[in-house]
Amino acid sequence: MKVELVTYRKGQARSVIYEYVPREEGERPMVLDVLLQAQATKVPDLSFRYGCRNRTCGICTVDINGKPRIACRARARDGDKVSAVSTLPAVRDMVSRRDGIARQLRGKLPHTLRANDLNVEAPADYHALTACIECYACLDHCPMHARNLDSGGDKRNEDGAYRWGSPFSLLKLQRIRLDPVASGLDGEKAFAAATDLGLEICRDCPGCKCGVGIDLKNKVIKPLLEAASEPTAKD
Amino acid sequence: MSMETVWLDYDVIVIGSGGAGSAAAHAASGAGASVLVVAKDPIGCSDSKIAEGIVTVRGVADDADSHEMLADNLRIAGGDLPTPEITQAFAEDSEEAYDWLRRQGVRPRIDNDRGAPRALPIPLGGHTHRRSVGHDNGGLSVGHAAWNAIVQGAGIDYLEDAWFLDIVTSVDADGRTVLGGLVYDAGKGRLLAVSAPAVVVAAGGLSTLYFPNTDTMRGNTGDSFALAMRAGAELVDMEQVQFLPFCLTSPPSYEGLLAGEPATAGFLGVIRDAGGKLILDSVMLRTRAECAAAIVKAVEDGRGTERDGCYLDLTANVKAERSGVYYRNFLETSLSSVMVTVRQALGRAAAECKEQWEIRPGAHYSMGGIRVDEFGSAVSIESRDRVKGLFAAGQAMGGVFGANRLGSTSLSEGPIFGTRAGRAAAALRGKKNEHFTSRNTDAFEIRLNHYRGLLGRSGDKAGSSLIRELQRAAWKGIGPARTRAGIEKFLRQSANFRHDAKKIAISDEGLWNQSLINYVEFVNMLDTADAIAISALQREDSLGAHIRLDGGTTSVLFEKAYSVSTYFDEEMNLKVGRLPRPPTPWQRVLTHILRDRKRKLGMKILRLLPVSLQDRILEKRYRAVMGNVELDGVKPKSVKMPQEIEREAA
Secondary structure (H helix, E strand, C coil), X not given: CEEEEEEEXXXXXXXXXXXXXXXXXXXXXXXXXXXXXXXXXCCCCCCCCCCCCCCCCCCCEEEECCEEEEHHHCECCCCCEEECCCCCCEEECCEECCHHHHHCCCCCCCCCCCCCCCCCCCCHHHHHHHXXXXXXXXXXXXXXXXXXXXXXXXXXXXXXXXXXCCHHHHXXXXXXXHCCCCCHHHXXXXXXXHHHCCHHHHHHCCCCCCCCCCCHHHHHXXXXXHHHHCCCCCC | CCCEEEEEECCEEEECCCHHHHHHHHHHHHCCCXXXXXXXXXXXXXXXXXXXXCEECCCCCCCCCCHHHHHHHHHHHCXXXXXXXXXXXXXXXXXXXXXXXXXXXXXXXEECCCCEECECCCCCCCCCCCCEECCCCCCHHHHHHHHHHHHHCCCEEXXXXXXXXXXXXXXXXXXXXXXXXXXXXXXXXXXXXXXXXXXXXXXXXXXXXXXXXXCXXXXXXXXXXXXXXXXXXXXXXXXXXXXXXXXXXXCHHHCCCEEECHHHHCCCCEEECCCCCEEECCHHHCCHHHHHHHHHHHXXXXXXXXXXXXEEECHHHHHCHHXXXXXXXXXXXXXXXXXXXXXXXXXXXXXXXXXXXXXXEEEEEXXXXXXXXXXXXXXXXXXXXXXXXXXXXXXXXXCCCCCCCCCCCHHHHHHHHHHHHHHHHHCCCCCCCHXXXXXXXXXXXXXXXXXXXXXXXXXXXXXXXXXXHHHHHHHHHHCCCEXXXXXXXXXXXXXXHHHHHCCECCCXXXXXXXXXXXXXXXXXXXXXXXXXXXXXXXXXXXXXXXXXXXXXXXXXXXXXXXXXXXXXXXXXXXXXXXXXXXXXXXXXXXXXXXXXHHHHHXXXXXXXXXXXXXXXXXXXXXXXXXXXXXXXXXXXXXCCCHHHHHCCCC
């Protein structure tokens, strides 16, 4: 099986064709297995992120034939092309800069929830959103996040945070709104942050796609948009 | 090219952003300190995030559970190696630490009758009480909590993609004092010289030394231990590496991943050798160390499978029809992510427990670590007092678990000792005495020049392939099955590796210099591996997780307990010593042993009863803690198989 690895160094992209050697008869390796073997043999300084090998830590996301996939649970196929995700600025080889996403939530989450009673059951949707592993597959085809990269740029403020949001950021904010331990004020603050990150852009979007199967459209975007449509007290 | 150096000032540096690091940063900033978190992986992406998500909370399900009982459980399981002040701190703070996690968004299911989080129906092996709370989405809930605490935290700055290189100290007549640390900020391609009177080491463990035989994060390259040891701190119990008994042997992509806990075995699960012969019963009541030892010894006797494993046989649990439903419900609800892994790797029949699982031990956790007091303050080698300003928390610290760690305790350990270390570190803020006013640039420059000198170095070795060789050698020589000859052979190999490290080619790239990263991690792994090896050589009999095939077994009741300590002397030679440990009063050990014998006998009798009788007894027991479970109520978590994930229609 031959896999094309797109290396990226000092601003230059180059393809390396790597032939995978199966470790046992009939092995169907994951893309991460191919990267690991390439690093151990032909491309010793190949850069890629990985962590748990078990689809939980969320850091090994790469583009396979142009689509974001979690490398440790994506089977490799002959002729696959593996590269850094196209939705974030490349740093080296398969490594891209993730930092600008999280940083946009600085100061927008409650510092510490101070409710007296912690023994309250959270709704099912709260747990559904906690399943997010932060793989950033949801950035693909997101019109809101695309604005951060408009005209090939990488628009971040001095702190390195992106101006515009993403399904991930909205998920983090919606999770606060669903948390029974968070105060009403925390929820309002989260909603205001979602609006500021560009929630309205979601109205014209057919929906986003989660790397681990969370129903982003119905559990994150829809409730936020509905809240935005509700008349406020001022009206 | 040369790398830019940026000088920064903080009150506290925290290395690591997982369960311990996040709590340390949060506590330190809460106490008014300016904090810099340095993490090489993305924020919150630690072992806490990928764990099963089960947390120890004293008294959560059982009013009879006391601080003393929890502390005793830890110490007895740990072969009396844990220090009493530390286990006491653990027992006293577990509820507060859990509430901290909840204030960061961890939401358990609630037992409305008790008005408290719902505990797992079965005490995890070695716990005498039900005190383990599971969570939907497992460790991810804790991962979100760690992320929230750092990303949001007022007064907390953080860097990801940043490798902490060295803790900088000064030595004078008063002993050793932390001045700050050096960081390679790979994401921005620069070196940071950070002045700070306190450094909290919370950079996790060392299991990557045993890759692929591990279920933990890749980043566990022993950084915590190597950094602290090079800064003059002492390590304890480094021979005590926890190998979880039940990790997968195949297919290759799943090798080493977690397949279960002793509790997974339920009331009727047993371990069998390759020939089907029973090698351990009452598995549910055993500690992880006992199960791993049974497997390792059977394999060593030539009774293992082709892949050096044995079988976890759970089939008896589901043969009993009515109680079998409860059992499977327990697995699917309490250990859901493990069951997903098993279903993908071994197939449906195995996941339904109709087939036995081929398993072998895999590295999971380092019980040994930096020698600290109950506030996380590190003990120095020169004065046997303190390395002033050096703290450790979480897996980085030693003295909590000794020779064996009980299930669900590490996710409590992180916030318990992270909070303590963070507060203690913050107390040093503003104490910028003569050590800091001059910024002591010489001490920084010496280390900076070392790293600058590495850039653009030619050589005929690659760090990544040396790491693979080291991993193979470590698994063989200082892995779960040890002998004097094997350990000595490893130490000889290690000396060669040190020689090879000097020949690693390092590029001059500023941004994400992979060869520099590989070099730094290789050296940290070597320092840590040597500490394990020299400690393993010192302890000639088996104790807990440390199995010496060429020695006897240590008796907790009749032998004086001691911890092995390791440190670098001034010439950077690795030294080893022994620290006597106070025994748990024999009456309490005896009570524990008798109680344990009684429970095991009960379980043995249960296993030999006719299935129909077993079924009735077990159904009653499960029902008492789980309530009524619908007979068709076993719904495996719906998860797509990799085949489906691999090519979903776009």
